[in-house]
Amino acid sequence: MIAAIALPGILRIGGGAFAETRAVLESLGLSRPLIVTDPMMVKFGLAERLQGLLGGAAVFSDTVPEPDTDAVDRARAAVLAGDYDCLVALGGGSPIDTAKAVAVLAKQGGRMRDYKAPAQNSGPALPVIGIPTTAGTGSEATRFTVITDSETHEKMLCIGQSFLPVAAIVDYELTLSKPPRLTADTGVDALTHAIEAYVSRRANPFSDGFALNAMRAIAGHLRRAYRDGQDRAAREAMMLGATQAGIAFSNASVALVHGMSRPIGAHFHVPHGLSNAMLLPAVTAYSAPAAERRYADCARAMGLAGSDRDDAFAVAALLDELRALNRDLAVPGPRAYGIEEAAWFRLLPLMAQQAIASGSPANNPMVPDEAAIQALYQQVWAE
Template identity: 65%
Template structure:
């Protein structure tokens, strides 16, 4: 059996790594980088470290700071104009997953014709794209190391998964110090996102020995540190561990896949504007419990990696301990239900059939240990509503 492995060409990991961004971009042969970020990163001054490093390397730097949460096809238009106006030869995606995903999409669309919907999964995109250097400021999405971008279709509200090496950053700068100011809610949601990546990569039907190692390592670190960064965001050791774990989880699922949790969470984000990590957290315990029978021993391994079971526990006991831990984690991190978040039962029920259809169309549920039918997905949506 063979499996394909893709990774960024260069990864700089550690405290103050962002200071090396300028030299990295210069060494990649670029002269006119465009930094792609969001308004908060600009107004808070967080992006200044990246801009200073690039300017210090003698580069002609542009700034596009209009990224929006959950980027849409409409939101890309201004970014494409900025890329053209600056004559950018490289993009620096700086921020959370939305900014990095936006940079990936802009890099691709700058060199390819047609609307983004033509490039969504199951198409595997291998064509040209402007190089992207990803600089994450949250410990969760792992987008700095993946060959995926998520863009919502403004015409249909479908949250499209676009895949392939065309979307893989050429380099990543992973500096945990950029996460020290993350608020507790964002720390929790992005941390659960990373844990979902790791577990789904490990139980996926496309798992392989390469992705397994990264997934298990990420689980161990997240199990030991997620509650701590939620409680004390200034804990540097915990922040560093979570940042590395998020990147490891990104490598894992980029070279394996995600599964049913992600397939179901994307429509929630698209229709109800719930942050991706939070939507995952809402679904995680129920979807895991549904899926265990399809890969009990793999889920048991996850429980052991998280530290909630040992090798002395049989697989059934360990797998159940994983479900119990995910429920406890949701309580400890104060994860709301869709109902407590303010989504009406009428709207939830009305959109459930469409969300189930969109989840299946994304392809991710097909990687799940138990591949669901639409009615089972609808039942899970009803279960998690609250």
Template identity: 60%
Template sequence: MEELDMPHNILMPRIMEVGGGALDRLPGVLAALGVQRPLIVTDRMMMELGYVDRAQGLLRDVGMVSDVFADTVPEPTERSITAGVEKMRQGLANGQGFDSVVAIGGGSPIDSAKAIGVLAHFGGEIRDYKFPHQADQSGLPLIAIPTTAGTGSECTRFTIITDDTVDEKMLCVGVGFMPTAAIVDYELSLSVPARVTADTGIDALTHAIEAYVSRKANGFSDQQALAAMRLIGPNLRIVYHEPDNRAAREAMMLGASLAGLAFSSASVALVHGMSRPIGAFFHVPHGLSNAMLLPAVTRYSIEAAQQRYATCARAIGAANAANSDAAAVRLLVRELLALNTELEVPGPAAYGISRDKWQAALDTMAEQALASGSPGNNPRVPDAGQIVALYETVWHQRM
């Protein structure tokens, strides 16, 4: 963990509207930012659920004009955002076009919107913004409206876009990717199915844990991470089994945003570094690949940060103050395995990945994980061989 008396760069949305019904405040948020002609970036499911029609209706009621790009895909790629970038550029070129971006959906539409806004405004290709490059200037105002309690992308300076040509998930970082405003309305998550609820919920839990144990952790990120864990720990199982439980949905949505603030400041670590290549090679949803990895990577990392992991165990309710740190970390690993079992998280084989393809990809996945920079934030920093061994552990691990 970094020294607490060092300065830390903290980025947050300028405006946050939080709570049930917050979507209704979209016109006021745009007005406060001095914009009125947004491009709404979303996906087909958000169109079918009526969320986009609702947002456009709110804007029409106050005389604001909007258009929609609804062709984002899960786990966005450079190819999948090209049409959105072109639509945004055409609007900017005519002088009376779009002056802002509104993202509605889970992490994939929000990540797509971030990339579309930056590329349309500043130009270049998304690989030009791959870490360690920093998008260090703000572009068009971006208003992020999450519909899942998971990625926290509405509160982060990151976006993840896959380079189609080499099957590599690129981590892109900088102030240009930080939303100007976030509208966090838990009611939008009530329609999320159980599988997505589980995967995005474990993603949020992973964000909080990794931010807290990260070598870049700081006093600000610690408080956000602990608050997130205290919200997510008791409620993740509830929302999985009781999708209409509004109090649990609200807690999860708030927890996910707090976890986003935490890891935007402290960065993620080894779980995310290893997760991205699994998604790129085998098209496993991001939260699900995190869930596959979390117990094994936690067990591997504990020896370098036992006290911090013990605090995580207590924050999520897996241990209490009476447990020693050594007992608490054992309970943490047990809880993470139990959570995967209860939420029916498949291992790689059960997901449908062939053993031969998994083994063939191990070395490249390890290289890509290290290149992302995230493993360097881990309490225990692995080399490529140790990452390969962890991938093998995950293959054999009973979920």
């Protein structure tokens, strides 16, 4: 199998990398950036710091969590109203995904639903420089963006080289102020990226290396970062692991957890990392019989089983750890989160259809039909 590998052209990784943003733009011949961010980055002064580094660049800060097409359209209007030659996306996955979507729409036009999977786009786009402030989505290094259709409430996966940032600036110091809940949710998101990339039917030797390294980094440091946000070693490991996981799944794929997670986020406004965490133990238990060796490798990379233990032991240890991690990180189930039971069960058929339509479940070791997905949603509710 030939693996088609795609990476940002420039990666700056490490404490203090944020200060090199202007130099990165200059190396790319870019001089008229629009900063795309969210209100929290403005409130805490990080957007202003970036403005200072970039000589007073304009700021668009009207992005929203779990971005939808209405928010993307507002950002597109701001981009088209100015003379910008690039977008600098500052924040978590939501501002970065918004910037990636707008970068394509600004050059190619149309609506986001025109770009949803299984379509793949390699057409023109404004250059995007991704600066993550959470250790989770890896969006700064992926050729994906996820946008919810405001009319249909479908969370659309959009794929292609057009959505890949030209540069990523990965500075763990930007995560030191993040609260425990956000640390937990984004951290499990990154772990899910790594596991799904490794067990995906589209995994390859290139993505495998990044996935396994990401699992090693995240497993050893997520609880530490959750307990003490100022633990610099833990924050640095989590940030590197999140970017490695992003590279892994961008060059392999995600699978069933993500396919089932997106409808939960779209219909019930659950943060993406949290909905992944709700699903990860049950979906892993469902999928493991179809890829026991691969899931056992995940357990060994996470330090849960030695090479002297057989695959069955390692998989059991992995399942125990995923459940324990959710307990330690205080991950609520759908019921505890406050989702109404009647609404959950009423939407099961639609959520299962939308999960299948996203394409991600087809990459899973155990490929489910809609009935199997509905049964998993029921199981997650009961747990």
